Amino acid sequence: MNKIFSLKRFGRYFTFDLKNAVNNFGLSLLIMCCLPVILLIIKSLLSIVFGGGMALPSLTERMFLFSIALFFMMIASPMKLYGGLTEKKYGSSWLLIPASRLEKFISMLLICLIVVPVAYLIVYLGVDGILSLFIKDYSPAIIGSDAMKTFMSFHIPEDIPFEMVGGSSLYFFGSMAATILVFLLGGLCFKKGKVGKTILALFIIMMVVGIISFIIFVKSPEHFESLRERADVMDPERIASSISIWSWILNILFFGGLGTAIYFRLKTLKH
8 A cells, every 4th residue: 555655755745746737837827827917018008108197907907817817727837847757757757746646637737637627716806806805996896795796607507596406606617627627638748739639639529419419309309308308397496406416427427537537548648
């Protein structure tokens, strides 16, 4: 068991991995978190030069910048932190580190799914909050605003209550984690053009799933019609409960599949 997982050894490796994460992505993360200040300076200077007066960024502009930076963080962080494992020199050095693959896998997930996203959200929203606190006429802070609540629930259809998917916050963080895992897997599988090839692979998978679903629907439309008729006579609370259960089952399978694929990719990584 000590060869598979040792808490003491894992602690040492996680500390080492965390330092590497700071060295590899710390500056990029800091720049992203300073974007509210950069936006404020650029907007103020442009308004003074071309508009003749002082203008501050609106909440809409700040939310747009926040969402762009968040998306960049989800794509770039796993690629920059662990994409180098496919390179012979860096990957060989990583394989020789005295820690089991399971310990490296757990450390990888903790840094990608918890440490980096939490650091981004705390620092970015903290910087924005400080600006709103000390600058007069600066619009309300992003955190706690209605715009932030709308952004977090953006992907949930309006006719589906939040409780079906565990709440808007859980759905938001789940979507973020799924995106990070997908690009982490892509960074470990592709040696070059990691982002582009990962997006292309996603597109192909979605297209294949769509075609298969269409074929199934065309060949057995009576099955779907039967399901619709049963749904029409079912209790709405029972329907909501069924949707919630299946949503959790599919999410567990999805995350489990991604995690398993990443783990076995680490197990088979050789140089």
